[in-house]
Amino acid sequence: xxxxxxxxxxxxxxxxxxxIFYRPYLGIALVIISIPFEGKIDFDSFTVYPLETIMGxxxxxxxxxxxxxxxxxxxxxxxxxxYLPLMLCILLSTLKSxxxxxxxxxxxxxxxxxxxYFLTIxxxxxxxxxxxxxxxxxxxxxxxxVYGVVSYLVGVESAYGGRSEVFSFFGNTNPLAGYVNLxxxxxxxxxxxxxxxxxxxxxxxFTILSIVAWFLTxxxxxWLSLVLTVILIFFLTKVKRKVALLLVTLFTVFTITFLxxxxxxxxTGRLRLHTIRGTVEERFGFYPLGFNMVKNDLIxxxxxxxxxxxxxxxxxxxxxxxxxxxxxxxxxxxxxxxYLQIFVETGIMGMSAFAFWLVCVIKYLVSSLRSLERSRDxxxxxxxxxxxxxxxxxxxxxxxxxxxxxxxxxxxxxxxVVLIQFRESEKCPEMV
Numbered sequence: 001x002x003x004x005x006x007x008x009x010x011x012x013x014x015x016x017x018x019x020i021f022y023r024p025y026l027g028i029a030l031v032i033i034s035i036p037f038e039g040k041i042d043f044d045s046f047t048v049y050p051l052e053t054i055m056g057x058x059x060x061x062x063x064x065x066x067x068x069x070x071x072x073x074x075x076x077x078x079x080x081x082x083y084l085p086l087m088l089c090i091l092l093s094t095l096k097s098x099x100x101x102x103x104x105x106x107x108x109x110x111x112x113x114x115x116x117y118f119l120t121i122x123x124x125x126x127x128x129x130x131x132x133x134x135x136x137x138x139x140x141x142x143x144x145x146v147y148g149v150v151s152y153l154v155g156v157e158s159a160y161g162g163r164s165e166v167f168s169f170f171g172n173t174n175p176l177a178g179y180v181n182l183x184x185x186x187x188x189x190x191x192x193x194x195x196x197x198x199x200x201x202x203x204x205x206f207t208i209l210s211i212v213a214w215f216l217t218x219x220x221x222x223w224l225s226l227v228l229t230v231i232l233i234f235f236l237t238k239v240k241r242k243v244a245l246l247l248v249t250l251f252t253v254f255t256i257t258f259l260x261x262x263x264x265x266x267x268t269g270r271l272r273l274h275t276i277r278g279t280v281e282e283r284f285g286f287y288p289l290g291f292n293m294v295k296n297d298l299i300x301x302x303x304x305x306x307x308x309x310x311x312x313x314x315x316x317x318x319x320x321x322x323x324x325x326x327x328x329x330x331x332x333x334x335x336x337x338x339y340l341q342i343f344v345e346t347g348i349m350g351m352s353a354f355a356f357w358l359v360c361v362i363k364y365l366v367s368s369l370r371s372l373e374r375s376r377d378x379x380x381x382x383x384x385x386x387x388x389x390x391x392x393x394x395x396x397x398x399x400x401x402x403x404x405x406x407x408x409x410x411x412x413x414x415x416x417v418v419l420i421q422f423r424e425s426e427k428c429p430e431m432v
Contacts, residue, residue: 016030017061024058024061024123025133027061027119028133028411029132029133031116031407031411032133034054035140037051037169051407062119073122075122079117079361082357085353085357086357090350093303095303096304096306097305098305098306099305103305106304107304109401112406112407113407116407120133120410130418133415134190134415137412138206141183142206144180145214146213175403175405177221178222178391178400179400179405180214182390182405182409184207184390188207189382190203190383192383221394221396221397221398222394225393225394229389229390232389286336287340289335291344293307294347300350301343301345308334334402336397336399337397337398364417365388368424369385
């Protein structure tokens, strides 16, 4: 049996390597497919990390082609240099590491983000490849959404009045909500620019499925993030009627889904004032803890990867400061805010570098929206920018980096930059 396992594993790796070698841009598609399975697959004597395995193969092939075949996949560097100060701060924070393996793991997560973005803007160099990546992203999201909706409906039937959750391939509702959140604006943008009727019908169905899964997560953070993003896009772009159509679609799906008695009862229970208040108090109760931990290391922070190693000792020494249940704090692995987590682990230096990168990203995207208003793919660009923005809102009360969803965000950001560069290159000859 072990021999068969090794034969199958080696065969799959060889197939993936061959596909990426002859079509490197398909490595991005394989990364997209592997994101819902970001964790690890444990066998009797072997552990596989699908996402890291595919990323490693893709990078090695690109380097091999650069050295041996003289094919340079690393020419474009738009917004990459803006990210380097953050990587430097994260690297310096590893000097405070209490456990080297944990610090390396966190460093690799941030390195993977810039690598997948860098590869996206370099490997996607024509419209056909862009379409392949977009539809791969959409189909992966549909797979996740359908599985989540079906599992929820089955859970409602077998829960005997209990509260069921939509996990899909993720281990928690909030990561699933954050993952689907990213794609809804992108799918809607694709729907707006589609010309063929069958594509519009298919993308319309995909949009509705994604919104249903998004709704059934009952994640208030995801709901608020998407609504805030839609409102922001409404004021930033000229497609106000089309953005209003998305709001109408959200409300319609919400209403139709709510008519189901089981879902209505479940939603009513989740939206009770004392339930929401308890969740908010527990979530925001972690924030003072983070500030108290970092107040003696404001410049460089406590060190990347050190939070859940230091929290036990901190609680024991500062029991008077604690407002939360001790057990809920001890089992918590992060501070429920990406920005607070960065500040606590890397200090003012790391947070400033991260803010600098985000300012560069948002400034570039907003200026491009205004300059490409007459582009034929303006609606798609709006959808990609919406996917970028909703992730930033979602991380105010969550940390999607630990779930691999940051790679999906890096690909969406890369596709937005690619589309902008495509249309700017077309615009220059017309102006001449």
